[in-house]
Amino acid sequence: xxxxxxxxxxxxxxxxxxxxxxxxxxxxxxxxxxxxxxxxxxxxxxxxxxxxxxxxxxxxxxxxxxxxxxxxxxxxxxxxxxxxxxxxxxxxxxxxxxxxxxxxxxxxxxxxxxxxxxxxxxxxxxxxxxxxxxxxxxxxxxxxxxxxxxxxxxxxxxxxxxxxxxxxxxxxxxxxxxxxxxxxxxxxxxxxxxxxxxxxxxxxxxxxxxxxxxxxxxxxxxxxxxxxxxxxxxxxxxxxxxxxxxxxxxxxxxxxxxxxxxxxxxxxxxxxxxxxxxxxxxxxxxxxxxxxxxxxxxxxxxxxxxxxxxxxxxxxxxxxxxxxxxxxxxxxxxxxxxxxxxxxxxxxxxxxxxxxxxxxxxxxxxxxxxxxxxxxxxxxxxxxxxxxxxxxxxxxxxxxxxxxxxxxxxxxxxxxxxxxxxxxxxxxxxxxxxxxxxxxxxxxxxxxxxxxxxxxxxxxxxxxxxxxxxxxxxx
Amino acid sequence: xxxxxxxxxxxxxxxxxxxxxxxxxxxxxxxxxxxxxxxxxxxxxxxxxxxxxxxxxxxxxxxxxxxxxxxxxxxxxxxxxxxxxxxxxxxxxxxxxxxxxxxxxxxxxxxxxxxxxxxxxxxxxxxxxxxxxxxxxxxxxxxxxxxxxxxxxxxxxxxxxxxxxxxxxxxxxxxxxxxxxxxxxxxxxxxxxxxxxxxxxxxxxxxxxxxxxxxxxxxxxxxxxxxxxxxxxxxxxxxxxxxxxxxxxxxxxxxxxxxxxxxxxxxxxxxxxx
Numbered sequence: 001x002x003x004x005x006x007x008x009x010x011x012x013x014x015x016x017x018x019x020x021x022x023x024x025x026x027x028x029x030x031x032x033x034x035x036x037x038x039x040x041x042x043x044x045x046x047x048x049x050x051x052x053x054x055x056x057x058x059x060x061x062x063x064x065x066x067x068x069x070x071x072x073x074x075x076x077x078x079x080x081x082x083x084x085x086x087x088x089x090x091x092x093x094x095x096x097x098x099x100x101x102x103x104x105x106x107x108x109x110x111x112x113x114x115x116x117x118x119x120x121x122x123x124x125x126x127x128x129x130x131x132x133x134x135x136x137x138x139x140x141x142x143x144x145x146x147x148x149x150x151x152x153x154x155x156x157x158x159x160x161x162x163x164x165x166x167x168x169x170x171x172x173x174x175x176x177x178x179x180x181x182x183x184x185x186x187x188x189x190x191x192x193x194x195x196x197x198x199x200x201x202x203x204x205x206x207x208x209x210x211x212x213x214x215x216x217x218x219x220x221x222x223x224x225x226x227x228x229x230x231x232x233x234x235x236x237x238x239x240x241x242x243x244x245x246x247x248x249x250x251x252x253x254x255x256x257x258x259x260x261x262x263x264x265x266x267x268x269x270x271x272x273x274x275x276x277x278x279x280x281x282x283x284x285x286x287x288x289x290x291x292x293x294x295x296x297x298x299x300x301x302x303x304x305x306x307x308x309x310x311x312x313x314x315x316x317x318x319x320x321x322x323x324x325x326x327x328x329x330x331x332x333x334x335x336x337x338x339x340x341x342x343x344x345x346x347x348x349x350x351x352x353x354x355x356x357x358x359x360x361x362x363x364x365x366x367x368x369x370x371x372x373x374x375x376x377x378x379x380x381x382x383x384x385x386x387x388x389x390x391x392x393x394x395x396x397x398x399x400x401x402x403x404x405x406x407x408x409x410x411x412x413x414x415x416x417x418x419x420x421x422x423x424x425x426x427x428x429x430x431x432x433x434x435x436x437x438x439x440x441x442x443x444x445x446x447x448x449x450x451x452x453x454x455x456x457x458x459x460x461x462x463x464x465x466x467x468x469x470x471x472x473x474x475x
Numbered sequence: 476x477x478x479x480x481x482x483x484x485x486x487x488x489x490x491x492x493x494x495x496x497x498x499x500x501x502x503x504x505x506x507x508x509x510x511x512x513x514x515x516x517x518x519x520x521x522x523x524x525x526x527x528x529x530x531x532x533x534x535x536x537x538x539x540x541x542x543x544x545x546x547x548x549x550x551x552x553x554x555x556x557x558x559x560x561x562x563x564x565x566x567x568x569x570x571x572x573x574x575x576x577x578x579x580x581x582x583x584x585x586x587x588x589x590x591x592x593x594x595x596x597x598x599x600x601x602x603x604x605x606x607x608x609x610x611x612x613x614x615x616x617x618x619x620x621x622x623x624x625x626x627x628x629x630x631x632x633x634x635x636x637x638x639x640x641x642x643x644x645x646x647x648x649x650x651x652x653x654x655x656x657x658x659x660x661x662x663x664x665x666x667x668x669x670x671x672x673x674x675x676x677x678x679x680x681x682x683x684x685x686x687x688x689x690x691x692x693x694x695x696x697x698x699x700x701x702x703x704x705x706x707x708x709x710x711x712x713x714x715x716x717x718x719x720x721x722x723x724x725x726x727x728x729x730x731x732x733x734x735x736x737x738x739x740x741x742x743x744x745x746x747x748x749x
Contacts, residue, residue, distance in 0.1 A: 124596065140588065142730075235712070242709035247702025254712065411711070430743045440745040447595035451603050455739050456688070457712050462740050465593055465603065475732060 005317070008324040010111045015102045017188070020049040023057055023211060024194035026064035027204025032057060036213075038187055041108035042321050042330035042365040050187045052212035058179070058219040061208040065150040065177040066225055068205030073177050074147065076203075078134030085130030085172060087200040092123040092165075095196065099189055103161055104321040106188040108330030108366070109284055111322050121446055122165040125464075128448035129169035132469060136174065139466055141475040147175030148251055148474050149227035154217045156233045157183035157332050158287040158388075163232050164190055166463045168207060169448075174472035176228065177206045181220055184213040185333045218244075226250060230471065232289075235386075235412070235457050253461025253471040255289065255453055257386040258414030260435065261407035262292030262443065265400075266301045268419035272441070274308045277392070280417055280443040282316060282370050285328055286390040287336070289458075290415035292443055294383060295372075296403050299396045306374065306394065313370050314357035328390060331366040340368050340389035347373045347382035347393070378409055386412070400425060404432045413455030417443045436462070486510045486647070488517060488671060489654035491524030492664020503672065506561075506648045513672040518639065518680040521668040525610045525637040526686055528665030533607045533635035537583035544579035544633055547660040548572050554656055561648050563621045570726055571625040577729075578629035585634060585734060598747040605738040607635035608714055609688035612681035614674060615650065616694040617643035622725050624650055627693050630733035632666055639668045639687070641678050643694060647671040675700070682707035689714035689737050696721075 022029040032051030039046055053061070073081065092099065099122075100114040107114070136145050151171045155163035160182055171178050182190035194209045210216055214237075221229050222244050228251045231241050235256040245252055262280045264273045280292025297305050321329035331337040348354045352373040361367040368389055376383050376393040383393045397403040407416055416435040418426050426440045436454045439445060446452065451462035461471045487494040488511045496502075499514040511517075532540070551558075555568045590604040611631045616623035620643065631638045642650030654669050670677050674695070682690055682704040690708050695701040695718045708715055716736050 239709050239712060242712060243706045246705035246709065247698060256712075426745065430741070436739065436741060438741060438743045440743060442599070442744055442746050445595075445597070445599065445744050447593065447597070447601070449593040450595050450601050450744070451593070451740050451742050453740070455608075455741075459712060460714050467589075467603065467740055470735075 005325045009320060010101055010322045010324060012101055012105060012322060014098045015105065017048050021051070021187070021191045021211070023051050023053050023061070024191065024207070024209040025057070025061045026208065027198065029194070030057070036184070038106060038185065040105050041185070041332050042362070044364050047105060048188060050191070050211045052184070053210040053216045055219045058210055058216060058223060061179045061210050062150060062152075062220070062223050062225040064205035065179050065208050068203060069149055069177040072203040073172070073206045074175055078136060078175070081172060081175065082130045082133035084200060084202050085126050085133060085169065088196060088202070089123050089126035089130060091196045091199055092119070092126060096123065099161060099192060101322065102192060103189050104329070106186050107157065107160060108321050108332050110326040110329045112324055112326065113284060118159055118162045121448070122161050125162075125165040125448040126169045129173040133173040136469070136473070139469055141470065141473050145473040145475050148472060149176060150225060151176045151178045151228040151230060151472065152220045152223065152226040153178055153180040153230045154221065154233065155180065155182055157186040158284060158289070160186040161189040161193065164193060166232070167230050170463070170468045171228075171230070171472045172206065174469055176472050179208040179210060179220055179226070181210050181212060181217050184211070187211040221245070228252075228472065231255070235459075238459055251471065253453075253463070254459035255461070255463060256457065256459040258289045258291065258412045258454065258458050259294060259384065259386055259410045260290055260292050260415040260417065261294045261296050262417035263403050263407060263419065263429070264295065264297045264301070264305055265420035265422075265425065266298040267421045269421070270301070270305055270308050273305065273419040274312050276417060276419060276441070276443045277309055278312055278316070281392040282328055282390050283444050285331055285368070287332060287388055288444065290437060290444065292415075292417050293387060293392060295392055295394045296397050296406055297394065299398050302396050309372070310355065310357070313372070316357070316370055318359055318367065318369065319362060328370060331368050331389065334366055336388065337366040337368060340387055340391060343382060343385060343387045344371060344391055347376070347380060350380045350382075352376045352380055352382060352393070378406060384410065400429060404429065408432075408434045411457040414458035415439065486651045486671070488513055489651065489658070489667070489669040490517070490521045491527070491668065492658060494654070497672070505645065508648060510647045510651070510671045513670040513677050515676060515680045517670055518677040519684070521639040521670055522610060522681070522684050522686055524665040524668050525639050528637045528663055529607075529609055531663055532632070532637055532666045535635070537586065540633060540635065541579045541582035543661050544575055544582065544629065547656060547662065548575035548579065550656045550660045551575060554652075557652060558621055558649065561652060563649060567619050567622045571622045574622065574625050574729070575629055578633045581734065582633050585731070589735060589738070590740070593742070600745045600747060601742065603740050603742040605634065605735070606741050608737050608739050609636060610686060611636045611638045611689045611691060611737055612678070612684070612687050613638050613640045613691040614678055614694040615640055615642050616719065617646050617696070619725055620646035620649040621653065623694070624653060626725055626729060627691055627733070628667060630729065631691065631737050634734055634738055636689070636737050637666045639670065639681060641674055641681065641694070642669055642671045644671075644673055678704060679707060682713070683710060685711050687713060689716075691716040693719045
């Protein structure tokens with residue numbers, strides 16, 4: 001007997017979108033000339049128009065941030081900065097449904113994830129760093145650590161509001177002011193956040209939001225008036241930023257790509273491991289820099305694990321992001337869909353075996369069925385390059401040493417997963433994996449108190465926790 | 476009775492615990508001595524030696540690394556006259572010895588001060604710990620010749636990194652003599668490698684090297700060269716310590732930034748349950 005789910009769509013009536021949004025500079029929305037549409041990737045319906053900021057507008061935002069830093073936010077006692085951040089945390093909680101629905105509309109991620117993961121973490125992040133604002137002298141960076149000044153922050157489209165929180169909360173707690181550029185395909189929750197800043201009576205110029213694409217980001221990062229650059233995105237752009245700040249005083253933190261190994265040993269409980277594999281690669285459509293995109297499974301259990309994995313994948317529900325039953329939503333953009341297709345085609349052409357469960361995809365919008373490749377070697381592009389989509393490459397190993405060797409055989413080093421019942425093996429493996437976050441018998445867990453960031457070409461600096469303050473202090 | 480003819484010293488490179496000449500067979504005259512003029516190939520060889528030493532050194536216990544750094548201080552104390560004879564002021568030698576002692580003590584404390592449990596909102600064990608980034612290229616400052624050198628090497632290696640040091644082209648003798656101290660301090664070969672010669676020859680190779688994890692530009696005085704090196708370092712996203720200001724006080728408390736910049740933080744999660 002097959003039970004069909006009844007549709008359970010979340011209402012979008014809670015979101016009151018304006019047809020057009022300006023830039024948020026010095027506490028006000030400012031109209032601009034260069035208007036671009038942002039679409040719902042699940043339907044290709046136009047949601048609103050936003051401005052792509054040019055050099056003059058970026059300059060205006062940086063100057064507003066400088067003035068706010070010198071006149072208001074810098075001199076303000078930490079306890080008062082804390083109160084503004086607490087206010088923001090509360091407003092995010094109060095408006096969380098509205099923000100979650102808007103995030104799913106603009107990004108394509110399932111409402112279950114924006115509602116249960118993104119938004120609670122956003123509020124928690126502001127709440128956590130709010131408490132640091134008046135305790136910086138106890139943070140282990142000396143008796144009276146100073147802020148840097150104006151922070152230029154450029155964030156990606158995969159967790160738009162969460163990445164905003166990761167950037168803005170520690171920057172403001174440490175006493176900096178910010179100019180933040182959201183991704184061009186997901187600007188809307190950042191603009192709603194700007195309204196929250198107004199609602200919180202945050203002093204003008206402390207937070208400035210400039211929407212736009214790569215040129216806007218470049219103008220912001222290269223602006224001589226910024227003291228700090230924080231970027232989350234591709235390794236390619238991260239390297240360009242590292243080059244562009246060479247010889248300047250700008251402090252930089254980069255959180256970049258990944259190609260994480262999720263390692264399953266023969267003593268792991270198979271059902272739990274399969275849940276972890278699915279969560280590792282299909283959470284957020286695989287648009288996750290720390291996604292477990294390379295499954296390393298011990299040879300002796302490979303067949304059994306793959307069989308269970310395929311059975312589980314056949315139960316994944318792909319479709320309307322606003323439906324509360326949906327597991328996998330829309331791919332964020334046509335451009336990203338093309339990249340996923342290109343790499344997947346390369347995987348098949350290079351000789352790996354491709355498999356997807358039977359899965360009906362909507363006609364409009366950007367969609368990609370959950371996919372696994374077996375028979376993958378370390379030389380295959382699907383094992384080396386970040387796909388940033390719901391595509392898993394499966395490799396096998398025989399010994400723990402071989403697992404470590406294969407896991408570390410990548411220029412990236414953001415995250416890794418280990419599945420085994422043996423405690424000493426977890427610690428032995430964790431010591432040897434060159435990755436900033438190691439999830440043992442779990443995957444894709446995040447918390448504001450827990451530092452996040454990569455080794456090697458996954459970037460440098462940490463976000464979250466006490467460590468996350470360091471990137472925003474002159475230490 | 477005729478006066479004894481002194482035995483003069485040949486100053487060579489220090490790579491993988493050995494003292495080879497430059498593979499190029501070149502030397503240059505400086506501080507009244509012929510000193511090896513390292514080539515790009517020497518720089519690459521030094522990186523190979525440094526990489527080979529990472530596993531053992533990073534894997535050594537913090538206690539063991541601390542003991543070895545303290546042993547360096549002991550050996551340096553025994554050779555203080557040798558450095559004074561090279562023209563290093565006596566108080567600078569003292570400060571350099573004390574700096575080894577200061578860093579030796581950090582080996583098993585930094586992970587406690589800069590790591591720890593994180594109170595995540597869920598049933599998880601969550602621990603952050605610092606780890607060495609790997610191979611670090613270091614451009615040593617010209618002055619103070621010994622204290623400056625020790626102040627850039629010790630913070631890099633105490634946490635488990637290995638280093639390739641480009642010694643000051645104008646003050647290389649302190650560096651080569653320090654290598655003799657290191658070679659007799661139970662420091663495993665390859666943990667510290669020292670190149671003498673022209674910075675413009677070896678350092679761009681190190682900055683662009685894909686198997687180097689970080690670069691310390693402290694001793695680069697020329698701002699344009701420093702910017703160029705930082706651009707090269709971006710190719711594999713090396714961690715970068717930018718040049719020290721000209722008026723840097725080497726006798727002041729060094730702080731921890733030199734150590735922490737060359738560290739990675741690893742965070743491990745595990746569920747709690749029965």
